[in-house]
Amino acid sequence: MLGMLLVNIVFLTLSYQRLKITTFDPEFATSLGMRSTWINTAFMFLVSVTVTAGFNAAGAILVIALVITPPATAYLLSKNLPTMIALTVVIAVVGALAGFWFAYVLNAATSAAISVFYGVLFVLALAIERFIKLRRRRLVRPEARSVATAKRHDEYTATVQAGA
Incomplete structure (x- = not known):
């Protein structure tokens, strides 16, 4: 390997x-x-x-988990390709080491522990991403949204009238 x-x-x-x-x-x-x-x-x-x-x-379960979960988790945390690749490597290494350690401590199957740990990291990243999106929406006050919408409507109307 x-x-x-x-x-x-x-x-x-x-x-x-x-x-x-x-x-x-x-x-x-x-x-x-x-x-x-x-x-x-x-x-x-x-x-x-x-x-x-x-x-x-390593077996089928671990290979599928290694191929899909770290990049999917990195994608949730970054939209920049070089950053995403770096995060994928970090997530893969941390997940493998932590999963291996948990398997050792719990006397469980290594591939299953690593896969479960990757799943936990993915759910955690998904929760963080959703929380950040929700917080950004709430930071934009409703009054500001309606003012911005009215301004866009006025600009659109002016553009349509100028083109006609």
Whole structure:
């Protein structure tokens, strides 16, 4: 697994910019002359080899938890791709270490403990994200909302009348 980690790090380091462009805007990548099918095929091949190696090393439950939960949790906490990648790594490491420790203390299955800990981190991040959104909505006073809505309505009306 350490070998797979090194291969993944080398691939992502060497092809980060190309992978980002081809994944999020393939038409733009094609207009720049990039072969988006090649980079995406190489990435999918690397993902499949990593998942297969993970199945043999850790089992299906842990591999699915490792692949999905840390990035989903990081996505809740950040909308910036480099920050999201860094948070994914931190969440994966912290979750694996904490889950392993809980499994040791409780004499439970390691993969189950790590998966449950990832789930707890995800629910915690979801609660934090919802709380922040709710707080932002409440900070905007109802009077300010109605004034802003009236101002937008006036601007729209003026734009429509000027265009007519």
